[in-house]
Amino acid sequence: MTNYARMYRFGVTPWEGYAQAAAPSVAALLDREVADRTPPLGRALDLGCGRGQHTPELARRGWETVGVDVVPRAIEDARAAATAGVTYVVGDVTELEEAGLGTFGFFLDVGCFQGLDAAQRTAEGRGVTALADPGATLLMLAFQPTRLRRLVEGVAQADVMAAFPAWELLDVRAADTAGLGWPMNRTRPQWYRFRLSGR
Incomplete structure (x- = not known):
């Protein structure tokens, strides 16, 4: 598993470049989430938010937004550039039920899930499900496995x-792979959209 705290410390954050390059395509996906709902939109949780590349975009669309990340340095930087309607919390996406965050109607995961091992992925899924409002949706960006895994x-x-x-x-x-350099441009990233069933 990648040591994200170390990468932030040394200023090696290639995913932030992708957030800028792919902003129009991400915006279209977030707009779709808003189009499917009637205001007020409710609460959104940005999982593994980092320094808040995408979190403010949720607030701008009308969500009451929380960003959570396990790296304190990333959260400090996110808070320093805080947008109205956004709260940032240091927390582990594999321990969401213990974090006291409340419930949410929308979850965004841009590259966080893919960095977890199998047990941690199960824990994130369990936590997201526990915090989900009836009919909640989840939008996730993840690379597919390659020989460069x-x-x-x-x-x-x-x-x-x-x-x-x-x-x-x-x-x-x-x-969209615009802005992804090698080797990330070989990963065939996918957007997954889910809705909670039966609640």
């Missing part, structure tokens, strides 16, 4: 679905 991680669709057994997979689509 040690460098850039990645998960198969089966891994994603196994962690969220109570959720219905609504859509899978290829992500």
Whole structure:
């Protein structure tokens, strides 16, 4: 598993460049989430938010937004550039039930899930399910596994679905790879969209 705290300390954060390059395509996906709902939108949780590359975009669309990340340095930086309507919390996505965050109607995971091992992925799925409002949706960006997995991680669709057994997979689509340098541009990133079933 990647040591993200060390990467932040040394200023090696290639995912932030992708957030800027892919901003228009991500915006379209977030707009779709808003279009499917009637205001007020409720609460959204950005899982593994880092320094808040995507979190403010949720607030701008009308969500009461929380960003959670396990790296204190990242959360400090996010808070320093805080946007109205956003709260940042140091927390572990594998221990969401213990974090006292409340419940949410929308979850965003951009590259966090793929960096977890199998037990941690199951724990994230369990926590997200416990915090989900009826009819909640989840939007996740994850790289697919490749021979370069040690460098850039990645998960198969089966891994994603196994962690969220109570959720219905609504859509899978290829992500825009603009701004992804080698080797990340070889990972065939996918967007997964889920809705919580039966609640």
